[in-house]
Amino acid sequence: MERNPMRRQLQVMRKSLFDQGYLDEQFVQLEELQDDANPNFVEEVVTLYFRDSARLILNIEQALERKPFDFNKLDGYMHQFKGSSSSIGAKRVKAESTLFREYCKSGNGEGCMRTFQQLKKEYATLRKKLEAYFQVARQAGPMETACRPK
Amino acid sequence: MVLGNGASSSSLNMKSGEDKVNSNKNLSVLVVDDDPLIRMLHDMHLKKFGLNPQVVEDGKKAVDLFRIGASFDLILMDKEMPVMNGVEATKELRDMGINSMIVGVTSRGLEIEMQDFMESGLDFCFEKPLTPDMITFLLNELNKKNDDDNND
Numbered sequence: 637m638e639r640n641p642m643r644r645q646l647q648v649m650r651k652s653l654f655d656q657g658y659l660d661e662q663f664v665q666l667e668e669l670q671d672d673a674n675p676n677f678v679e680e681v682v683t684l685y686f687r688d689s690a691r692l693i694l695n696i697e698q699a700l701e702r703k704p705f706d707f708n709k710l711d712g713y714m715h716q717f718k719g720s721s722s723s724i725g726a727k728r729v730k731a732e733s734t735l736f737r738e739y740c741k742s743g744n745g746e747g748c749m750r751t752f753q754q755l756k757k758e759y760a761t762l763r764k765k766l767e768a769y770f771q772v773a774r775q776a777g778p779m780e781t782a783c784r785p786k
Numbered sequence: 787m788v789l790g791n792g793a794s795s796s797s798l799n800m801k802s803g804e805d806k807v808n809s810n811k812n813l814s815v816l817v818v819d820d821d822p823l824i825r826m827l828h829d830m831h832l833k834k835f836g837l838n839p840q841v842v843e844d845g846k847k848a849v850d851l852f853r854i855g856a857s858f859d860l861i862l863m864d865k866e867m868p869v870m871n872g873v874e875a876t877k878e879l880r881d882m883g884i885n886s887m888i889v890g891v892t893s894r895g896l897e898i899e900m901q902d903f904m905e906s907g908l909d910f911c912f913e914k915p916l917t918p919d920m921i922t923f924l925l926n927e928l929n930k931k932n933d934d935d936n937n938d
Contacts, residue, residue: 662915669830677830684823719893720823723915 642776649769658762663725679770685724686763692717693756700749710748711740728758813928814857815839818848818875819864819891824914828862828891831916835925844868845875852879858886859928862916865892865903873906880907887928891916 653659663678670677696713699706718733732755739747817828817839825841832839840858842848844867851858861879865872876888890903890911900911910927912920 665915665917666827668918669827669834674830681823681826684826688821688823715893716821719914720821722893723823723827 640776642772646769646772646776649765649772653765653769657727658765660725660727660730662722666724679773682724682766682770685720685726689717689720689759692720693759696752700752705743705745705748707740707743707748711737714740726759726762729755729762732758810836810925813837813859813925815860815862816848816851816858817841817862818843818845818867818872819862820844820867821864824864828916831918831921834918835921845870845872845878848875849878849882852882852884857884859932860924861886861888862891863888863908865890865899873903876903876906876908887924887931889924 666678666681692713699710714733714736718730721729732751736748736751815832815837817825819825820843829839829841846869863872863876887909890908891914893914904911
């Protein structure tokens with residue numbers, strides 16, 4: 637049982653992120669790469685993800701403003717976005733990406749637009765939750781709790 | 787030379803984890819991927835095994851490295867990249883007579899696409915993301931390969 641109250645809070649936040657399906661096993665893989673030599677690795681990767689994927693979101697947004705839709709292009713962007721989201725374990729965002737790609741493949745523009753709105757919501761929510769999580773993590777100190785025992 | 791946490795360069799230490807790291811330090815690895823996130827992840831994964839990979843963002847840069855005389859035991863090659871993709875780069879390297887182990891790491895998991903990629907000259911092809919088990923497998927294969935090469 638974690639004695640440090642900040643670390644306890646961190647554990648609760650972390651558990652909730654997994655229980656509510658925001659994150660999957662891939663996030664755990666990131667945590668396992670973090671160590672004393674790279675104590676902020678997970679936060680660095682997540683920061684890079686949000687920076688990088690913002691560009692893709694913008695590309696998709698712009699592509700959805702041009703009619704008729706270029707489904708190939710849209711699918712291409714989303715493929716990249718899905719890959720990155722997968723890499724950090726962004727489970728819900730990844731699910732919306734998959735759906736979006738299905739709509740691209742069947743040429744369903746309405747479906748694409750609806751799904752994209754949902755995706756942006758999930759993406760924004762994840763970002764907020766992870767920002768809060770890392771804020772607590774920094775206050776809690778060295779992250780032994782988030783890593784599996786060796 | 788970057789070694790993993792707890793690793794020691796002293797050859798007198800006989801812990802198996804350190805042995806693993808030490809036996810890997812002579813292996814050179816090249817990561818070829820246009821996604822900075824993947825480059826960062828693969829770099830860290832490999833460092834955990836005592837490797838210090840070089841990292842480039844497209845196939846052409848990988849080929850250029852070999853042209854100027856660099857060599858690597860293992861190349862982790864992404865498929866979709868601008869300038870020169872993984873298929874082209876692999877074909878190019880094989881045409882140049884490079885027989886390093888080339889492993890495709892792709893986000894396209896379809897059988898047919900992995901097969902296309904394999905046919906360009908890969909030794910193995912995996913779906914992203916790279917995992918420690920995959921790296922262990924590859925390092926074992928590399929050691930086998932190096933033993934074979936030495937016994938020729």
